[in-house]
Amino acid sequence: MKLAVTTTPSEARFAPILLRGPISETFALASQYGYDGIEVHLRDPHDVDWEEIVELSQRCSLPVTTLGTGMAAGMDGLTFTDAKAEVRFQAVERVKEHIQLAARLGSAVTIGVLNGNLGDPVEQAAQRREHHFVCLKECCHAAADVGVSLFLEPLNRYECDWLNTTEEALSVIEQLGTTNLKYLADTYHMNIEEVDIAASIRLAGSSLGYIHLVDSNRCGPGQGHLPFREVLKALIDVGYDGYLSFECLPKPDAVSALKSALSYVKKLLTELADRGN
Numbered sequence: 001m002k003l004a005v006t007t008t009p010s011e012a013r014f015a016p017i018l019l020r021g022p023i024s025e026t027f028a029l030a031s032q033y034g035y036d037g038i039e040v041h042l043r044d045p046h047d048v049d050w051e052e053i054v055e056l057s058q059r060c061s062l063p064v065t066t067l068g069t070g071m072a073a074g075m076d077g078l079t080f081t082d083a084k085a086e087v088r089f090q091a092v093e094r095v096k097e098h099i100q101l102a103a104r105l106g107s108a109v110t111i112g113v114l115n116g117n118l119g120d121p122v123e124q125a126a127q128r129r130e131h132h133f134v135c136l137k138e139c140c141h142a143a144a145d146v147g148v149s150l151f152l153e154p155l156n157r158y159e160c161d162w163l164n165t166t167e168e169a170l171s172v173i174e175q176l177g178t179t180n181l182k183y184l185a186d187t188y189h190m191n192i193e194e195v196d197i198a199a200s201i202r203l204a205g206s207s208l209g210y211i212h213l214v215d216s217n218r219c220g221p222g223q224g225h226l227p228f229r230e231v232l233k234a235l236i237d238v239g240y241d242g243y244l245s246f247e248c249l250p251k252p253d254a255v256s257a258l259k260s261a262l263s264y265v266k267k268l269l270t271e272l273a274d275r276g277n
């Protein structure tokens with residue numbers, strides 16, 4: 001498994017992102033501390049110079065793993081469940097721009113906060129789900145056309161009023177039936193919603209596309225009380241070979257979190273490998 005860290009050059013008001021600021025500096029830091037990849041959150045893909053990010057990724061030997069899109073929902077109110085067709089259209093158009101940048105970078109695109117809420121009245125829930133399905137399907141097809149994968153991320157109940165669990169995400173993925181839509185498991189949300197995080201990882205199995213490895217308090221792994229040994233063991237058992245990305249708060253400060261998360265998870269992975277799991 002490879003280790004990644006989150007970054008954004010946008011104003012990170014709505015996201016637990018470890019490295020904030022100009023990408024020329026944050027890519028250099030991630031590379032300096034030995035990360036294998038970097039996850040970039042962008043309100044709008046045009047917030048960055050596409051050639052600069054391609055060049056930085058190459059120069060720092062740091063693949064961009066996925067593009068986070070949550071700020072398009074948090075700051076611009078774009079979601080796939082909005083009652084207004086125009087807003088849903090804008091949400092899909094924004095994701096299509098992320099997909100174009102992802103194609104250029106060889107990364108994926110995450111759909112999390114952008115999934116939106118079902119809201120009130122409850123009678124409209126079925127229609128909102130249908131809106132979501134139509135938007136997601138269109139994005140999956142646009143992504144497939146350029147060889148990009150999408151990661152569907154459930155969020156906990158305090159951030160979203162549906163699509164909270166592994167089972168719900170797997171059901172949407174199954175209904176869509178496209179091979180480029182995968183499940184993004186975020187251990188912070190799972191700690192609130194799942195009965196047993198490791199069991200949910202085993203249930204997801206080959207549908208897993210990406211992991212946000214975060215502790216119970218949204219700090220880096222090792223700073224809270226999540227059972228990361230069991231979580232990593234489950235990931236090894238299901239043959240997960242993708243990225244573990246630290247989407248966490250820069251606490252006590254970004255550089256300390258960057259170093260401690262990496263060494264904590266590397267140590268656990270080494271111990272598990274030494275014991276043959």
Ligand code: LER
Nearest residue numbers: 014015016070112186
């Ligand atoms: C996005 O990856 C996520 O986990 C959200 O909770 C961010 O607000």
Ligand code: MN
Nearest residue numbers: 153186212247
């Ligand atoms: Mn997440």
